[in-house]
Amino acid sequence: MNKEILRDLSYGVYVVSSKKEDRDVGCIVNSAMQITSSKTTIAISVNLDNYTNSAIKETGEFVLQVLPEEVDSNILKTFGFQSSREVDKFEEMDFERKDNYPILTCAIGYLHVRVTQIVEVGTHTLFIGEVLSMEKLKEDTPMTYAYYHQVKKGKSPKNAPTYQEEVKESNKKQYVCTICGYVHEGDLPEDFVCPICGVGRELFKEV
Ligand SMILES: Cc1cc2nc3c(=O)[nH]c(=O)nc-3n(C[C@H](O)[C@H](O)[C@H](O)COP(=O)(O)O)c2cc1C
Structure with missing residues (x-):
């Protein structure tokens, strides 16, 4: 089997946020997709080791924030390579609160999702949910996973479902x-x- 073809699947780059014991937490995901349009349903895949996984299970909700190409590298570092287990990721971030969730100032928009189905798939949990509210906040170019790799020269940590050695x-x-x-x-x-x-x-x- 040649795994190279996996690198040709297309994704975006997002921050998924939720709450754990009333604290704002979140992480970067590339694995987000729209499943149906009526009702609007969204799915994300989150590693079992990610603190965000247990937060989504606790609240039954998540917020998907669309990041722009020119996102500050501090956001990628904090949300993609650190854990809310150890750090307060939103502490030094600029954000505005919407639906009681912190939406990063740089985010192009967000979708607030209520989880309706949870499917455990080995190392990851597939969260499927119905959009409760969504908003486009500005015009900007959303970051694709290809842009993250080719232009930002970014890497995927082990917990990303697309990780390859x-x-x-x-x-x-x-x-x-x-x-x-x-x-x-x-x-x-x-x-x-x-x-x-x-x-x-x-x-x-x-x-
Ligand atoms: C570009 C990129 C894409 C990622 N995609 C995913 C993903 O789809 N699912 C996932 O579980 N982790 C993904 N990760 C890894 C998590 O963001 C990372 O493990 C994070 O530190 C988890 O934080 P937490 O413990 O606070 O939840 C990705 C990271 C990066 C940088």
Whole structure:
């Protein structure tokens, strides 16, 4: 089986937020899709290890926020590579509260979803739900998963359903960012900063 074709499936990049013991939590997902139009139903796939998974199960609700291409890398780092188990992800974010959920200022729009079906699929939970409210907040270009990989040079962490192990293809030295997984090829200059999450070279390790 050649897994390469999996990289040709298309997705977007979103923040999914919910609540755990009344605290705002959330994570990045690419796995979101519209299932039906009448009623409008949406599905997302969330890893069992993600704190957001248990939050959605607790509240029976989630909010899907559409991110723009030019999203601040701090949002990708915080929501995609850290856990609400350890950090308050919304603490330093700009947001406005809608339907009692924090909507990031950069979000193009959001969908507030009530979960109607939960399907456990091995490592991930498929949450299917009915849209309670939705709003487009601004005109901007939504980020696709292809743009995230090709232009932002972003990586998928192990918990993303689309994760694939990196294969080293050249003999050049490679350094991986221990925060976001970005791989840099060639020597690291003194003033090097990660183009995805902005940390310095001290947080890179040789592959
Ligand atoms: C581009 C990108 C796409 C991701 N897609 C998913 C996804 O579809 N489902 C998922 O469970 N995790 C996905 N992740 C991983 C989670 O965002 C990540 O594990 C996060 O740290 C979980 O945070 P939490 O523990 O606060 O829920 C993705 C991460 C990135 C950067």
